[in-house]
Amino acid sequence: MKKFLVVVLLVFACGHVHSQTRVPGYLGKRHSLSIQYLSGIGLAGGPENLSYRKGLYGWGGGTRELYFTHSVAGAYNYVLSKRYSIGFGVRQGWLGMRSLVFPSPFDRLKTTAAGIHLDMFPFLRRGTIAPLGPYTRFKFYWTYSRSFQVEPVAGSDIPETAGLTGKLMMPFVFMEFGNNFVISDLLTLSPGLSLGGGIPAFVPLDDTNTIQVENMWLRLQSGWGVNLFLEMAILL
């Protein structure tokens, strides 16, 4: 993690020295602090991701679960040129999941993530200058996730502690599409769409927690797969 931070700081410092006043930013403002709220709702499907809960609750056959997720992220951004900006940030998220078919505990995953991002602005294609206008963001976030059950199943003998209780640490990659609008030359507001996915090679599977981890990973895949977001940043 330390190495990672050193790299980020070095990139930032080099960029800063290189660009100085030549980079317009927005009216000369190249730094910004942003806060982002992401939310998604959808169906996580397929029998595969239910292997754990199937075994636990005795469900049979394929079924679907409704997921809903929301998370809050904060980031620091720096405009490198007319086309690029970089930054780093943290993200705290919650993912809830409930079966639409069977009675089951309402499980939640709590996730904390931190990482770096790169924003690409289509200056050549659309004429807009970073940090304005539409952008594509690539995020690499190292994610720590912990699962816990938050409520018992009413009228069921399923024990309160029978839900997922695993932990997971692995990188996630996000691709976000947003459009930055400026308010009063001070704030930017950006609605957008976030697509995310874990890198399978990093799923820390071993004999003891395979089921738990596999399940959490698949849930995260579903929950962080497609989200809408609204981001606000203060230009510095």
Added chain:
Amino acid sequence: MGRFILLFWSFLLPLVSWSQDFDHYQPLRSSGDIPVNLLKSASEKFAIESEEIGEGKSRKEQKVSDKFLLESNFSLDAFMLSGKVLLNDPVGEYLNVIKNYLLRDLPEVRDSIKVYAVRSPQVNAFCTNNGIVLVHLGLLAKVKNEAQIAAVLCHEFQHYIRQHPLNRFVESERLKGESGMRFGNYEAYVLARNRFSREQELEADTKGLELYLESAYSPWEQYDVFDVMRYSYLPYDNIPWSCNSFAHGALQFPGDYSLDTLQEINAEEEYDDDLLSHPNIATRRGAIKDQLEAEGIDEKTEEGTTFIFGEDQFNRIRKICRFEMARLYLEDKSYERAIYQTYLLLRENPESGYLKKITCQSLYGLAKFKNARKFYSIHTDYEDVEGESQQLYYFMERLEKEELNLLAMDYAWYLKQEQPEDKEIANIVNDLMVEFHRKHEEYLPEIADGEVEPDSSEAFLLNVFAELKEEEGFVDAWEKAEEVWKVELASMENEEEYWERRKRLLKKRRRGEALGLDKVVFVTPIYKKYDQRRKGGAEYLASESRSTEYNGMIREMAGRVGLEAEVLELHKLEPSGIDQFNDIVLLQAWIGDNLWNEEDMNMVSIYQEEVQYLKEKYGTEFFVLNGVLSMIKQRSFQKTATALLLIGYVIPSPLGVYMLIKPEYGAYYFNLVMNLDTGTSEMEEFRIIRQKDRDFVLKSQLYYSVLQMKNTP
């Protein structure tokens, strides 16, 4: 009473008597106070006129007349402030004196009409619905007497009195609405519209003659003035021209550079006018003749006069117009016309530096275009030319590239000796010398040897060079040009340097420019909005109000980077700001000239010397052309998708409906920083912004532009 009126008007004459030394001619410029009405915004004028004209009209009629007033006010506003229209100049004043006399019994009409002279070589005059009569210098340069000017004015006054422009528009809109016209019968629409227009012209002729006959002018001049229109495509005189007019010393052209027979003048009067807005000349003349005869005025009558305000005054004004025409032809890149015009005028004023300079600039233009193999883009085929000037067109076509280069250089060289203080002529000489090295390298060894074989094909060229070499300073100038060329050549041939240049260019493109400027002047920034979903498209009112905001943004953004920026705005001028008005007009012309300068030709602008005073006046040599053309249009798929939706072929989704409604926004942003010293652009930005022109989008673009201007290299 008649005598009293004449006496009264003759008192006004001193006001319109201007001295002009034609040997040291000074081109016409606007002077005095700028009319307050011109400085009012077009939207303000539109609102006033809409209220006046709309009274008592139905809603539909009001809508049509508003459309007309909107379009006409904004177009006229742009034209009036373009510099084409001269303000308080001798020609305009003279025209207004004639106007006042013609409308002496119609004081209300007289007060509501204002006549202006227009800097245009076209033989034309027109009138607007709000009483502005615009007479082109091209017409005034060709009329025979004052009475003919009066005849033209009477015709134009009738257009105003009868509100012809508005009526024509209303009729045109009505025709568009007719079912037959609506579904593609465009030809029928054009024919009907032009028929209506021709009827209006004949009415203006008839009623104009009635007004004209109330004056003391000779009646049949109303008939003769049609000759001006008939021969409008010809120079004002038809005097033999020979290439010998350029000949001197060794510069002698062979006999086959002249045509043996010339095409006769064949100005048709009776042509098909179905597709024209004006009846043919024969029809108009015929109607005037019938009317005069009906009035019992015999063709041989000696009734009336051709001059009320004096023949000298008329001749002076006409001569001014003719001098202006030479310059206007040059501005239009009609170089051969300009040379012939100066040729005609030099007979009377052989020492005119103004005319000689125009000849020099025209030869320079012709040589540059011929060297660049673009001669035919500015040249009229000699076979299409009638009269004596055909000889000149043939000569220019016949000359080889190197010969024309040499002729231009020779002319410019001797003119430079006559006008040593004129830097523009010096620049032309230098450029033509470098151009000769650049384009006619094969002759250089022989020119250097200086040995001439009498019968060789190069003898003509070499003889001229041999003579020029005898001139003091020529050899030095020639050697300097050779040095410039050698540096150019080395830079082109050196591959390393080429890649280095390319690398620098790419770096510049990536990182942006850094001009290190402290002050710039923005010359009338442009802001136009178009909605392509609507007919016509121009959003006049929105453009005007946004334009004011945009100028404010320029100042704000420049202030943010610490760049001193002066924004020249026409509508912000005070009535006493005529000097700044002239500055703007000149700068616009200079920028335009440089902008249209063919990239690979790099010509010296015809305004280069004229603009130099602005450097001191504004404290900078950097002038900026900046603007935004904002557009809204329907997305390409919207029509098809709507049709499919309506016939139930596709099921609407919220996003789909939103995409159907949402138009496509875009803007074209441009920013050019021109250097007054070099006449070249220091920085060029042209960007298509695929986003709505919100404030922050514009500010972002402007900020980047001013930042590049301010940044130190």
